[in-house]
Amino acid sequence: MKMKFRSILWVVVILLVMVVLVGCGGNTPSDATSSEVPAAESVNIIENIRSAGVIRIAVPEDTPLFGITTADGIQEGYDVEVAQMLAQDMGVELELVPVSSANRIPYLTSGKVDLVISSMGIKPERAEVIDFSNAYAPFFWAVYGPADLDVSNIQDASAYKVGATLGTLEETAYTEAAGLGATNIQRYDDQATTVQAFLTGQVDLIVTGNAIAAGIIADHPEMNVETKFVLQQSPCHVGVRRGEEGLLTWVNAFIYVHTLNGDLDNLSIKWFGEPLPDFPNW
Template sequence: MRIRQYAAFWRLLWAVAGVCAMAVASITSSQACAADLADIQRRGVIRVAVPLDYPPFGTIAPDLTPIGYDIDTAHYLANRLGLSLELVPVTSANRVAYLVSGRVDLVISSLGRTAERARTIDFSVPYAPFFYGVFSARDEGMWASADALAGKTIGATRGSLEELQLSTMAPATTVIKRYEDNVTTLAAFTSGQVDYIATGTPIAASLVQQGGARVPHPVLLLKNSPCAVGLRKDAPVLRERVNAAIEAGLNDGTFEAMSHRWFGVGLPADMQPSHTLIAP
C-alpha cells in the first residue's frame, strides 16, 4: 500500500474524529525543589519507557535498532535536556507501573491522558495525535453507536486505553478477547481469530500500509486521546522542561517532520502550542 493511501487513511480517521487533540490544562511555573531533574542530571542518563510492539510509534528495525515516532521523541527530548538516553521496552500493561516504581523517568509510549491515570502520574502537553476505534475486517461503514457492538467479539490489548474504553461502552453481550500485548492482538486479527479489533488509528493505518487479505476498516470511534509523556508527580521541574521542549519542537517543525516520516501526513492543524513555557 503506497504512502498516498496511507496518508488518505489518516485524513479519513481525523475527519471521523471531528477534531484532533487540544493541549492539556496550562502548566504553571513550579516552585518546588529541582531535585527531580537534578538527580537525573547527576546520573547523566534519562531512562525512557518506550513501546517496541506498536508501529509506527515503536518497533524493531531489521538491524534490531528501535525505531518509531516515540523512539524519535525520546531521542529528541534527551538531546534537549543534554542527557544520554536509555530506552526501556514496556507494554501497555506495565508502562505506568515502571514509572511509578522508579524504573524509568519518563513514559513515551503512545500514552493517553485519563482521569484514572492522572490520579497516579502527571502528563506533559500532547506531542502526537491519537484516537482509538473499533475496526472490522470488512468494509461495513461507520456504525451509528456502540449498540452495534452487541453480540460481537472484539480483540483488544489488556490494560490499553482502548480496552478500558471498550469495556465501558460495550453492551453486556459483547465478548472482549483480551491479549497480553499488541503483537498478539494484531496477530489475532490478521490470522482471523477475531473479525474486530479495538486499537489506535496508527496501528490500523500501519496494517493498511502493509496490505494483506485482512485490512482494517473503521466502524466505531471510541475516544480521541492525544499522546502525552508520562511523568511522576514528584518531578515538577522535569515536567516543565519536557513541556518546554515539546512546545519548541512543535514551533520549529520537529514534530511535523516526524509525523510525515512515520504517519505519512503532517500534524493536524489543531495540534499547536497552547501556551508559552520557559525555554529548556
C-alpha cells in the same frame, strides 16, 4: 546608695544579655535543621539526570509507528525519535526501556525509568498516580475490520468477536460502550498478540489506535481493512513522576519549542502521514 543601685542595675542587664544570648544560641541548631530539611527534600531531578549522564525513557515495545522492537533488537518509531530528540536537548545519553501498556506506569512510579513516552493518553485514574505533559502526538481509537462486514456502531459490532489489548484506554472505552456484560470481547495482554489474533481470524474486528491500524492496512492490503467507527480521540502525553514539577516544566518547554520549529510536525508526517492536529488544552 546610687552606686549600689547602679551595681544592681548592671547585674540585671548582664543577666538579661546572658539569657538572650543563651536563647539565641539555643535556637541556632533548630534553625539550621529547619533550613537544611527543605534543601534535602528539594531534589532537582534534572540535575540528577545530568550528573548521571543518562536519561531512562520508557517507549512502546509493540505499538507500530509509535514504537516497536525490530528483529535486530532495535527500537524504532515516533515515540523513539521523540525520546532521542529529548535526550539530545538535555545533553545526556539515552537509555530506551521497552514497555507494554500494562507496565509503563509501574516502571515510572517505581523509578525504573525517568519518563514515559509511550503513546499514552490521559484518564483521571492515571492522573491520580502520575503527571502528564502537554500533548505531543496524535492518537484516536476506533473499531477496524474488513470492508465486507456491515458494522458502523457498537450495536453492529456486538454480532462479531472483537479483539482488544487489556488495560489500554481503547479497551476500557469499548467495554464501557458495549456494557460490562458484553461477551464478544476477546482481551489480550499486548498489542502484538491482539493484532495477530485479528490477522489470523481469531477475532473479526479489532479495537485499536490509528497508528496500529495504519500499519495493518499498509502491511495487509489483501484484507481490505477499514475504519468502522471512531470511539474517541486521545492525544498522547509524556508521563512524569508525581512531584517532579521541574522536569514536567522542562518537558513542556521541549514540546513547545519543537512544535514551534516544526520538528514534531515533520516526525508526524514521517510516521503517520499527516502533520500534528490542534490539540485541546491540558
